[in-house]
Amino acid sequence: MCTVKGLEAHSGRSPKGVNAIDAAARLIVRIGNIGRAFEAGQTDDDYDVAHSTISVGMIEGGSGINI
DSSP: OOOOOOBOOOGGGGGGSBOHHHHHHHHHHHHHHHHHHHHHSOOOTTSSSOSOOOOOOOOOOOSOTTO
């Protein structure tokens, strides 16, 4: 499990906050890149999926549509 924390701010004052969802999105892209690197790496044909895998299974966040 991974937790990304930010600093809440109203959308009209967003420069005063830290958007954890934005940071999490960048992290998710990196996880996807790692997964693609696994596909190109070492394999073991004894398994249905012959390479290691990594995925994002669940995302939860935000305290309000304008925060």
